[in-house]
Amino acid sequence: MDIVKWSRLKSPWIFHFNAGGCNGCDIEVLAALIPRYDIERFGMILRGSPRHADVMLLTGTVTRQIRDRLIRIYEQMPEPKFVMALGSCSLSGGVFQQCYNVAEGADKVIPVDVYVPGCPPRPQAIMDGAVKLLQKLQGRE
């Protein structure tokens, strides 16, 4: 089935979590919502709670402080669940590598399914990552 059609049927719920970043990625995520890019036309819906979410959108450096909460929130998500890591910081620590309070990559803490590079990734890149994730979701079905 066409991925967008499938996605609109399934309406995967996305939960956006900022693990301590500079907010550069976060504003590009919000920008993806506006009509110019309109990520929601792919059927994905941005929600505020992890408890019913299918996908976690992770931005920012994973600081020591936030590590436990990140794990707890990941555990709150029901199966099947997927994680999309956005931006250099969540991929590898970005410019904050070798800082004492930063984990070098979110995948050191939780499993990651899709990596979207960029600093920050543009809305188009975020949507590209979203589509790849949808394909993964569909594949799992």
Place this chain on the structure above:
Amino acid sequence: MTDLKQRFNGKVTETLIQRPRRVFITITSDALTEIMSYVTQKGYRHVSTITGLDLGQNLGVIYHLVEANVVLSLRTVVPKSDPKLSTIVNMIPGAELYEREIHDMFGVVFQGHPDLSPLILPEKWPSGLYPLRKEWKVEAIKAELERTQG
């Protein structure tokens, strides 16, 4: 500035006009309260921030006051072994969070401060670990965090 020097002769150890609108003055730590009181009365009531410095044996604390179009940086020095300074919060309430930050990062104790609980360091941070002190290198900090928190 010359006025300040005359009034507090002996307590002002160094003055420098570094470039237009930038004045750096060093004072002895015991004179902090009275000199701060003097400059606030002269109109310097906006503390932009307070910088901590590791000077080896000592810690430097610089109060950056901005008024009219002058940035007045008032510096004082305390020994690392016993870093105590009076708080200026009673004169400039806005200094509260800046003093907390210096306490977190350098370990300076501001006597009379209403609440020196950690501001920016995470919970469960090992006590005695002042990250911006030069003796704490990044690898050492990481190792200590691993050791105490896993």
Place this chain on the structure above:
Amino acid sequence: MPVGPQHPALKEPENITLTLDGEQIIDAKIRLGYVHRGGEKALENRTYVQNLYLVERVCGICAMAHQLCYANNVEALLSIEAPSRAKYIRTIVAELERVHSHLLWVGVAGHEIGFDTLFMYTWQDREVALDLMERITGNRVLHATNAIGGVRRDITNDMIPLIKKGLKYLGERIEYYRKLALAERTIAKRAVGVGILKTQDALALCAVGPTARASNVKRDVREYDPYSAYDEIPFDVVTSDGCDVAARIFVRIDELEQCAQILEYAVDHLPEGPIKIRAPRSVPQGENVSIVEAPRGEDIHYCKSNGSDRPERYKIRAPTLANWASMRKMLIGGSMADVPIVLAAIDPCMSCTDRVAFLDSKSGKSWSWSYEQLKKYVQKRYGE
């Protein structure tokens, strides 16, 4: 009064702990631990050139401001000055950043008071500013325009008509937002009289930026310590004596108008000449303080150099930190339901996952809500 979901196992430190008497907030305690990345230590371990990129990422919204403050700092220590054309280009990008940031803020504030269309409109228009920044610098966000000694990229002649077209459009939209803000009743209902910060408190607590100016504190770095091309470009410092969230909205809208004026002047008066001068890698021993007016207020950097190619100490105080003490003042005496808009009024960087802890002073019950949960409560409260 209903108590929110308890999280006994979730013993996590919160940014804010509010003590309540009924629905009224009687005390607020602040703690900021989540975004501590150890940046200042990192700055000491990297060269001055590398730090250009680290400094930007202190905050993605005010990135240009931080980088400009940094470049000015290092240039002062090197006793060099960026060429005139570079100063104008810096001013142009800095003002475009202010435009994007203020529009972003107006949209987020609108969203907080239930005015979602405002979010869509402002963010759509914001794209125009982002497109212009991308055309000039190569990126929408985190532009890295500054080099030590000038700017990295030039504004070429073919860009000028595009910039002027964009500015004209933005000018019209800004006028539209002002009319909208004045007419829209939700703003009157949810923002007037909310989050009060009296002038004397703003002064005593050292508030900065639009937050301070909306409490009638006439303080704008571009005026009292001009940098880049601000000493040559005429503009007004916008203040209001409203002292509430509504005043903060109007100050930002009026500042947007000033941005449009400054941008137009800068583009029309762009001087010829080089965009960069050579800067030595090592910086002689010295200290300097550099300040700029970031979109959210006074941004101050201190640098101590020791003759090497790395800073001995680099200190950054971003504008938002300067306003936390004021924010606490605004919250106290207000109602729980006003918390999201008051928080949004100084810092839109709070994400949905930030938590607010509450302590009921009468019953001793304490609980913690996520920002999202708090907003749901607010919606119920205001009957939306």
